[in-house]
């Protein structure tokens with residue numbers, strides 16, 4: 001049998017590698033502004049689990065500015081406007097989103113694949129938008145020290161994309177940043193996450209956000225008919241958990257959330273429990289001539305606060321604001337790439353700082369500890385003074401430096 005393995009070459013203004021929140025938002029915004037963009041995603045669809053499902057008010061505000069929020073919120077979702085944390089015996093009310101200066105004063109819990117499919121559908125309305133699934137970038141094409149394109153593996157053969165600019169949105173295991181030799185600073189993380197689902201009953205209640213006990217931390221997200229659960233373990237501790245057996249693990253979960261006792265048997269084996277390795281790192285320089293990384297490819301985020309998707313979207317908005325016009329004019333310079341990093345490095349750095357502080361001061365000691373953990377004084381203040389809860393609410397919901405859509409809409413099919 002002879003297989004037809006065609007080799008294809010494309011020329012475009014921008015090649016976005018990675019169809020996660022950063023890549024899909026950037027691809028859509030650039031196409032909407034009239035830039036020819038090829039988006040490459042190595043998987044066949046967006047239906048992968050455990051990518052985070054928290055669409056924060058900052059992202060919903062971007063959708064509002066794009067005139068899409070009403071349509072977007074027609075997709076099935078749950079909303080959360082208050083978050084509390086149980087530390088030992090004390091329940092702390094930590095966050096109240098109801099006073100935000102945004103159109104949506106809540107977090108929308110929505111499967112990430114719905115969010116990404118929505119952005120893909122919006123992008124497809126523009127003929128400048130070319131989304132290629134099952135297209136894995138494997139290497140960079142360089143020309144005189146400048147990145148000039150990407151080599152891609154597809155099931156149908158090799159694909160080569162020549163582009164004025166390549167944007168690495170390929171996540172925390174970014175191939176592009178490695179191939180580009182961009183140096184990364186790694187920050188130690190004391191934890192990994194075990195992720196699983198358990199049936200939810202309406203009688204369960206909904207607002208529990210997290211529960212920290214000596215040696216254990218469980219976060220449960222209300223996903224309608226099931227709980228998406230994150231059980232946090234010390235970094236590298238999976239072997240010990242597995243060695244103790246699934247029954248011991250079920251017991252540890254039930255000790256934190258006793259109401260799950262009647263259905264914990266749904267976890268039949270460790271096949272039902274996925275390990276997610278947590279990492280926090282950041283590029284010192286996000287770009288080289290002809291290439292820039294954004295989202296997790298530039299700064300891998302911890303799951304704390306569920307902010308990673310939203311920061312990736314904010315990066316995409318900031319990048320589109322600074323790059324759409326020069327890309328369209330064929331005049332992108334390193335100065336434009338530097339401007340994107342200058343805008344987004346500070347929010348990424350500060351958010352990671354807060355995540356690392358929480359990891360090292362609260363989560364790490366609790367996981368190692370044998371005594372009942374106590375909430376820090378600041379958390380007690382948030383609980384006691386409702387007005388103060390607006391501060392962490394703004395940080396969580398809007399991020400350190402909210403971005404606004406400044407790119408034009410050339411009109412679909414134009």
Ligand SMILES: Cc1cc2nc3c(=O)[nH]c(=O)nc-3n(C[C@H](O)[C@H](O)[C@H](O)COP(=O)(O)OP(=O)(O)OC[C@H]3O[C@@H](n4cnc5c(N)ncnc54)[C@H](O)[C@@H]3O)c2cc1C
Pocket residue numbers: 017018019020021022023040041042043050051052053054135136137138169170171172174175176193276277278279294295296297300301302303305306307308309310312
């Ligand atoms: C355990 C855990 C839980 C988390 N939970 C949340 C949460 O609840 N809420 C939240 O906001 N954030 C959460 N995060 C963080 C969040 O997942 C990331 O910050 C966010 O997804 C980053 O978006 P991105 O677009 O930069 O990268 P990604 O979402 O990682 O997307 C990268 C995309 O690139 C594709 N790709 C990779 N390599 C290639 C290649 N060579 N060629 C083509 N395509 C490629 C991948 O398939 C993927 O689709 C969590 C993180 C962890 C580790």
